[in-house]
Amino acid sequence: MFDSLKKKFSRTSEKLEEELVEEAKNEDNIEEETGGRFSFFSFGRKKEEKEEEEEENLLPEAEEEESEKEKKSRFWSRSKDDDDEDVEEEAEEEAPEEEVEEEPEKEEKKSRFWSRNKDKEEDKEEVEEEKKSRFWNRTKAESADGEATGGMFSFVREKTIQEKHVEDILFELEMELLQGDVAMEVATEVVENVKENLVGKKIKRSNDITEYTFYALKDAVAEIIDIPGPSMTEMLEEKAAKGEPLVVMFVGINGTGKTTTIGKLANYYLKKGYTPVIAASDTFRAGAIEQVTYHADNVGVKIIKHKKGSDPAAVAFDAVEHARAQGKELVLIDTAGRMQTNTNLMDEMKKIKRVSKPDLVIFVGDAITGNDATEQARKFNEAIDIDGVILTKADADSKGGASLSIGYVIKKPILFLGVGQGYDDIMEYDADWMLDQLFSQDEEAVDET
Ligand SMILES: Nc1nc2c(ncn2[C@@H]2O[C@H](COP(=O)(O)OP(=O)(O)OP(=O)(O)O)[C@@H](O)[C@H]2O)c(=O)[nH]1
Ligand SMILES: [Mg+2]
CATH class of the missing domain: 3.40.50.300 (P-loop containing nucleotide triphosphate hydrolases)
Structure with missing residues (x-):
């Protein structure tokens, strides 16, 4: 069931990854990492399977972490909430001196706040990445039978997904959805939501692209199919x-x-x-x-x-x-x-x-x-x-x-x-x-x- 839709979704993720990797290559902003590429649907594995795998791979320091699912939903709400904060942060980075002169104390407090938060984020990311790379290594091991594909890249300088990266790809997705008999207004809504979710996302690794696209599409579809009504x-x-x-x-x-x-x-x-x-x-x-x-x-x-x-x-x-x-x-x-x-x-x-x-x-x-x-x-x-x-x-x-x-x-x-x-x-x-x-x-x- 729904095989055709699944293929379209996973192709969209692959295309975006190709686009960004290609651009990063031209910018000399990419290096290959050990570990395999994360497949699109691996993010959608059933929660129990994920928990089992996490248990298998648990490092002592990772024991207190929440389930992957909770983390994901926190990730989305955090990214959404942080959109405003990011703007503030950027503005601050652009004109730090002026503000320091005007309100040194406040600024110091603020920047301590930011760096503390940043440190926290980084710590979290490190643990998450460590876990991921352990998973990727395993995926690679599994890939002996040819299931997992390609290598994994990281970007030397963090990249941001921009409208120009997603425009053609999402247009193609929209056309494919229409060919797959998805109604026009639904195809448009899905594509708009995905775009809104993706543009502005900061990426460090090629696998991040797969993850972001997976959740952007899943979010968009979830909104479409959740129609309240009688049972x-x-x-x-x-x-x-x-x-x-x-x-x-x-x-x-x-x-x-x-x-x-x-x-x-x-x-x-x-x-x-x-x-x-x-x-x-x-x-x-x-x-x-x-x-x-x-x-x-x-x-x-x-x-x-x-x-x-x-x-x-x-x-x-x-x-x-x-x-x-x-x-x-x-x-x-x-x-x-x-x-x-x-x-x-x-x-x-x-x-x-x-x-x-x-x-x-x-x-x-x-x-x-x-x-x-x-x-x-x-x-x-x-x-x-x-x-x-x-x-x-x-x-x-x-x-x-x-x-x-x-x-x-x-x-x-x-x-x-x-x-x-x-x-x-x-x-x-x-x-x-x-x-x-x-x-x-x-x-x-x-x-x-
Ligand atoms: N594969 C499959 N066939 C189904 C399903 N539901 C109905 N069918 C088949 O569809 C055909 C038409 O089913 P009917 O129940 O006669 O359809 P209807 O809407 O009552 O048709 P009319 O009374 O002529 O309007 C039958 O051969 C059913 O077996 C389903 O869920 N899957
Ligand atoms: Mg009938």
């Missing part, structure tokens, strides 16, 4: 506690997986101890009632159905009444696939919503169709105000464009991902999980880059 399970729990059924209506164009998803969700919540009922409100397509009945029978839940061609809103209404009367906790309303351009069918869908008063209207989109899925979601949202999204066929989607974009574009959360054709092939979507998928080490994706 179906939490809503169901709340409704059940009140003795009311949670009514959920599924909409989308033809063949995206609405009916299959209803079968999967009936199974999912049945296993959690709830009693779902399905409304066969696709009375339009030939064979639709039989298909949904087949799933209901397989899973073992009740289905409410009328004749083909009957009013789908009436079927949904009956299912809600049935759930209320029988104390069932969940109503899953299947609806006919409809193109967003078909006015009659879109009006019919609005009527089902008016009559059945669902707590959740879920748009079901096919992840493989990428930008089309995002555009459909936009249109359905305009027509009927959806509450969340389920993306199906994520198992067969290597691009990841819709998964990255759809929530951000319509500002509604992804609730579940369909990951196969079986009843158990569904998972609750979680932004942290997705981030982990995109930024954790994946030998296959790394090898192919």
Whole structure:
């Protein structure tokens, strides 16, 4: 999953490193260091793995250090907070004498403060670098089988990442994201955030570039995919506690997986101890009632159905009444696939919503169709105000464009991902999980880059 996005991210980091190393070579500002190059995804290794490795390599003086992850987040907040301080520091360096004359005491205090802070920073960096180089040595040792690449450089004079270094590279990334079916506004947002994060960063070693790019991209993507909204399970729990059924209506164009998803969700919540009922409100397509009945029978839940061609809103209404009367906790309303351009069918869908008063209207989109899925979601949202999204066929989607974009574009959360054709092939979507998928080490994706 998401292999194509992963490759784009890691290539961006490599290109920036090449650019800066090349420039430093021309400036005669580079020397090769012992130790191997740090691969992009090695920063995303799972926390436990990292801790294990740290334990293996622990030096006595490093024992009190926090976990790598905490350090990273401190790093970002520190860099952000320190932006202003850096400016002050630079100004101070430029005109130290003047200030000393005016306010010698204050200046002395200040400069002691700065140098103390600097010393602290340097100490910290030294420990960090020592640890890193130990890791790099090990990576190099591992690289006997050809996994790790190249050497590692340090800059004689510290370099600062400037806009000119990242402009072309980020433009390329933006184009690649668009080709990967990431929505325009999402690609632009990611690139802007990455630029903001990277420009101004001071680098001592080529590996710093990989690290900074990794966290800049991860930060940018984290912001994109974290869309607040309801969780179906939490809503169901709340409704059940009140003795009311949670009514959920599924909409989308033809063949995206609405009916299959209803079968999967009936199974999912049945296993959690709830009693779902399905409304066969696709009375339009030939064979639709039989298909949904087949799933209901397989899973073992009740289905409410009328004749083909009957009013789908009436079927949904009956299912809600049935759930209320029988104390069932969940109503899953299947609806006919409809193109967003078909006015009659879109009006019919609005009527089902008016009559059945669902707590959740879920748009079901096919992840493989990428930008089309995002555009459909936009249109359905305009027509009927959806509450969340389920993306199906994520198992067969290597691009990841819709998964990255759809929530951000319509500002509604992804609730579940369909990951196969079986009843158990569904998972609750979680932004942290997705981030982990995109930024954790994946030998296959790394090898192919
Ligand atoms: N690989 C994969 N296939 C899926 C997934 N979800 C659904 N499918 C397949 O997609 C096809 C269409 O699924 P349906 O559930 O009939 O789609 P629908 O949206 O109800 O279609 P209409 O009723 O015609 O609008 C079926 O062959 C499903 O098995 C998924 O998560 N992964
Ligand atoms: Mg269907």
